[in-house]
Amino acid sequence: MAAPEPMPSAGPAHAFVTDGFGDVAAGCPFMPVFGPPQVMFARGRGTELWDVDDKRYLDFLCGLAVTSLGHANPAVTATIAAQADTLLHVSNLFANDAAARAAVELVALLAEATGEQGQVFFCNSGAEANEAAIKLARKFGGRGRHVVVSALGSFHGRTLASLAATGQPAKHEPFQPMPEGFRHVAYDDLAALEAAIDPSVSAVLLETVQGEGGVVPAGDEYLRAVRSLCDERGLLMMVDEVQTGFCRTGRWFGFQHSGVVPDVVTMAKGMGNGFPVGAVWARREIAAVFRPGDHGSTYSGTALAAAVVSTVIAEMRRIDAAGLAASRGARLRAGLEALPGVAAVRGQGLLLAAELADGRDAKSAYTELLDRGLVTNAVTATALRLAPPLTVSEAEIDEALALLREVLS
Numbered sequence: 001m002a003a004p005e006p007m008p009s010a011g012p013a014h015a016f017v018t019d020g021f022g023d024v025a026a027g028c029p030f031m032p033v034f035g036p037p038q039v040m041f042a043r044g045r046g047t048e049l050w051d052v053d054d055k056r057y058l059d060f061l062c063g064l065a066v067t068s069l070g071h072a073n074p075a076v077t078a079t080i081a082a083q084a085d086t087l088l089h090v091s092n093l094f095a096n097d098a099a100a101r102a103a104v105e106l107v108a109l110l111a112e113a114t115g116e117q118g119q120v121f122f123c124n125s126g127a128e129a130n131e132a133a134i135k136l137a138r139k140f141g142g143r144g145r146h147v148v149v150s151a152l153g154s155f156h157g158r159t160l161a162s163l164a165a166t167g168q169p170a171k172h173e174p175f176q177p178m179p180e181g182f183r184h185v186a187y188d189d190l191a192a193l194e195a196a197i198d199p200s201v202s203a204v205l206l207e208t209v210q211g212e213g214g215v216v217p218a219g220d221e222y223l224r225a226v227r228s229l230c231d232e233r234g235l236l237m238m239v240d241e242v243q244t245g246f247c248r249t250g251r252w253f254g255f256q257h258s259g260v261v262p263d264v265v266t267m268a269k270g271m272g273n274g275f276p277v278g279a280v281w282a283r284r285e286i287a288a289v290f291r292p293g294d295h296g297s298t299y300s301g302t303a304l305a306a307a308v309v310s311t312v313i314a315e316m317r318r319i320d321a322a323g324l325a326a327s328r329g330a331r332l333r334a335g336l337e338a339l340p341g342v343a344a345v346r347g348q349g350l351l352l353a354a355e356l357a358d359g360r361d362a363k364s365a366y367t368e369l370l371d372r373g374l375v376t377n378a379v380t381a382t383a384l385r386l387a388p389p390l391t392v393s394e395a396e397i398d399e400a401l402a403l404l405r406e407v408l409s
């Protein structure tokens with residue numbers, strides 16, 4: 001596919017990127033919450049990205065597992081343009097047909113994946129989806145039975161409650177005291193989970209693959225045992241599919257690999273292909289604990305976001321994105337396993353991490369790969385995360401593997 005026309009160069013207005021990112025004195029307009037970026041991108045198409053100097057990159061990160069149908073996906077672009085020219089937003093004082101359609105399609109998708117009828121609430125991000133799930137768990141449990149148990153190493157977002165659920169104590173430290181009602185246990189460890197459950201617990205919140213935590217899948221046996229435990233104790237099993245959902249792991253949702261049926265599913269990232277949107281789904285009788293006024297968002301089900309969700313679902317069905325993630329993921333995994341500098345590969349589908357051999361520093365590997373035009377991410381100190389679009393071609397996988405071989409050998 002032909003590269004899109006370059007945009008005018010960034011120019012001196014963007015000098016803060018190199019001269020002092022996050023630094024007010026250097027004229028940086030962004031709050032200093034992100035580290036200094038190494039590249040300023042200007043445009044993308046499919047798996048490819050171009051920076052402001054028109055250098056080409058292969059995007060094997062997808063904006064953190066988001067642009068699963070590729071950059072500037074024609075169907076998504078056409079939907080955004082058409083919906084923007086039709087209706088953007090009316091608020092939840094009214095219904096809009098784009099949201100009604102997207103909700104019906106999402107409920108149908110979850111019914112296929114779970115065999116259960118449910119309801120959805122649309123929001124704008126993964127953290128918001130988890131925030132809604134946490135509120136649902138509290139309402140479900142009732143006063144005194146409000147604790148959500150999640151896993152150490154998990155990532156559930158940056159709002160106060162989703163951060164409290166996130167099992168990374170270092171991220172809590174600057175914001176203590178954290179909201180009450182969260183408990184963390186070792187991941188993939190049933191005994192630890194059992195020991196943490198008492199009458200104050202209403203729900204368990206888990207990722208099927210810990211994405212930010214290093215691309216660490218939970219065992220299928222563990223997930224099935226968690227389901228049984230939740231059934232025995234009357235707890236909600238809530239699965240955070242923000243990173244794993246929408247075909248990333250080779251199934252529509254990560255929980256499908258183990259065959260468990262969760263009570264609540266949160267999603268975002270891939271469901272908008274870069275357009276900010278998220279959702280929480282719950283089985284009907286659980287969703288029914290919410291009453292009017294219990295939750296909301298100005299932008300819940302806003303027409304533009306909803307139209308994008310419908311198109312992403314349709315496109316992913318049309319191209320069998322889950323099948324592509326499985327087959328292309330197998331090719332990428334096999335290629336990575338054959339690289340001399342890779343000690344081990346973990347993950348599912350096209351959400352993979354390569355553990356580098358001999359304790360090689362992943363940050364330096366990431367930087368060298370970026371210099372050569374391959375976008376990855378040092379997900380831990382010694383592992384690179386690879387999450388290309390599900391539409392990545394075999395030739396692009398081979399090109400990326402050749403670059404990885406150069407850097408890691």
Ligand code: PLP
Pocket residue numbers: 064124125126127128130155156157158207211212240241242243244268269
């Ligand atoms: N949950 C998981 C599993 C994630 O990976 C992320 C983001 O990386 C989030 C929640 C938070 O999503 P967002 O950044 O859209 O708020």
